[in-house]
Amino acid sequence: MGDATQNEHDVDLFVIGGGSGGVRAARIAAGYGARVMLAEEYRLGGTCVIRGCVPKKLLVYAGRFAHEFEDAAGFGWTVAGATFDWPTLIANKDKEIARLESAYRRNLDAAGVEIVPQRAVLEGPHAVRLADGRRIAARHILVATGARPNYGLDIPGRHLAITSNEALHLERFPARIVVQGGGYIALEFASLFAGLGAKVTLVHRGDGLLRGFDQEIGALIAGELAAAGIMLELGVTIDAIDEMEGRRRVRLNDGRVLVADEVMLAIGRVPNTVGLGLETAGVQLNPSGAIAVDAASGTNVPSIHAVGDVTDRVNLTPVAIREGHAFADTVFGGKPWTVDHSLIPTAVFTEPEIGVVGLTEAEARAQGRRLDIYKTSFRPMKATLSGRQTRVFMKLVVDQADDRVIGAHMIGEASAEMIQLVGVAMSAGATKAVFDRTIALHPSAAEELVTMRAKDPSSDPLPAAAE
Known part of the structure; x- marks a missing residue:
């Protein structure tokens, strides 16, 4: 960066939003020597750390103990007098969130990012206005304001x-x-x-x-x-x-x-784009109200970029982090790359939990593919003594053209943990033959992923266009 750039702009990068995507972009850009300022009007950590993934998962863990206490009887344990206290759970959850927020702040400080604890809005392609009235000139601006719950029901009360x-x-x-x-x-x-x-x-x-x-x-x-x-x-x-x-x-x-x-x-959730000055800066939105971006997270205004839920692409924390990292590498590190949104492992932390990665059967058929479908459903080993009436379900979607596994879907304990590694195999292009020749780990639910041999009898109907 030359002297002209130093004199023309107060910072090289101004980030609006201190969630996972914005924080990652700020840290990586600062690591390349960029002067970075980040504005967050609430708390660092964004949806994931403050009001989403992390606190929710802690409550999910709490909700599973009741089942564990019930199941223990079948294994010879007597758990008497167990009680639950909601205020204790919430207080302990809040302590952990505060710890994580402090870690975010320390990491930004260590990277040399200036944190501004107030609202910032766009005033043009290279300018933002802070709540205290200061105007900051920036060579690049990154909007990473996330999304908020949809209050869209227009009903009394x-x-x-x-x-x-x-x-x-x-x-x-x-x-x-x-x-x-x-x-x-x-x-x-x-x-x-x-x-x-x-x-x-x-x-x-x-x-x-x-x-x-x-x-x-x-x-x-x-x-x-x-x-x-x-x-x-x-x-x-x-x-x-x-x-x-x-x-x-x-x-x-x-x-x-x-x-x-x-x-x-x-x-549902809606992108946080209202009141940001996007119209003033000439930034285009898509029909859902999200910021319209290209594969490199660029908007129609060359100096303004956006990552994470505010773009309404794939609204998951790890995706926002990768988008922020790719942006910083590309713009400040001279190492251009884009995020592949096509194969993203996803979990739903219900009881039992769900893990999925890749195409659904319906999506694959809509693409005109001929498929082999492998499915299994069984009572988990733990339930044989606990007496709980639940089942594990697993399904693999395989493309007949090259035998690649293009979708995996499962319900059952530890599905989220298993689907992460299935995603690794699928990212490497693993075929069903690769799954088949992998030796099973016994006894485990995961072994079913490599021992499924019987195809669903209805797995290969002709695509609609061929009927």
């Missing part, structure tokens, strides 16, 4: 509902809760609240859960949730919410009324 944000900070544990939504956030919170002892009703307008996942996964998890005592109300929506003696009265669109301590809306 909407203000009485909570979202995933507030669910993590409730002062009192809700003995009864109604959750609206059919995606992974709705299912995870319904599952963890049920595990902690709440009476849960899941309301969803569709007739199936987890749209976009393999159809069999959605059907099987519905059965597991129902078996856990969660009431599934599919094909209905909430029409109104009102207060009744400190509780919530929920009217459904079929006329029925439910009573609960809390109502949680989990009907």
Whole structure:
């Protein structure tokens, strides 16, 4: 960087948003010698650390102990007098979040990034305005403001509902809760609240859960949730919410009324683009309200870039981190690369949990591929003594053209851990023959991934175009 650049701009990179994507980009850019300033008006860590993945997973762990206590009896253990205290869980969760936020701050400080704890908005292609009135000139600007829960239900009493944000900070544990939504956030919170002892009703307008996942996964998890005592109300929506003696009265669109301590809306998330000055800077949005970017996270304004959920590409923390890293390497490190969004392992932390990677069967067929489908369903070894009525399900989608495994879908304990390594194999282009010749680890659920031999009899119908 020459003297002209130093004099023309206050910083080389200004990052708006202190979540995982923005922090990674700031650190990597600073490591290349860039002068970096990062503005965050709330807390460092973003959705994942403060109000998403991390605190949610801690609550998921808490919800699983009840099952563990029940299962212990079949193995000779007597667990008497176990009690649960919601305030203790929330307080310990908050301590861990504070620790992680401090770690984010230390890492940024160590990298030489200047942290500005206030809101910043765009004033042009190379300028941002801070809440205190300061104007900062930047050679490059990165928007990494993430997304927020969708409050989109235009119904009476909407203000009485909570979202995933507030669910993590409730002062009192809700003995009864109604959750609206059919995606992974709705299912995870319904599952963890049920595990902690709440009476849960899941309301969803569709007739199936987890749209976009393999159809069999959605059907099987519905059965597991129902078996856990969660009431599934599919094909209905909430029409109104009102207060009744400190509780919530929920009217459904079929006329029925439910009573609960809390109502949680989990009907999707929307990009945080409002009030950022994007229009002033001439940055284009796509129809969903997200910032439109190219494969290199560039907008239509050459000096302005965006990563993470604000772009509404693949809204997962590890994706935002890789996008931020790729941006910094490309713009400041002279090592251009882009993120491949085509093969991303994903987990849903219900009980039991779900792990998926690659194409669903429906997606593969829509591409005109001829497929071999391998499936297995079995009672996990642990359940033979615990007596729990649950099953593990695994499915591999294989392209007949080259025998490559192009999709893997599973439900059962440790599915998230297994699917990460299945993703490694698939990223390397592993074929079904490679899976087959891998020696099984026995006894484990994972061994089924390399011992499946029988094809689904209906796995090779002709593509619709060929019929």
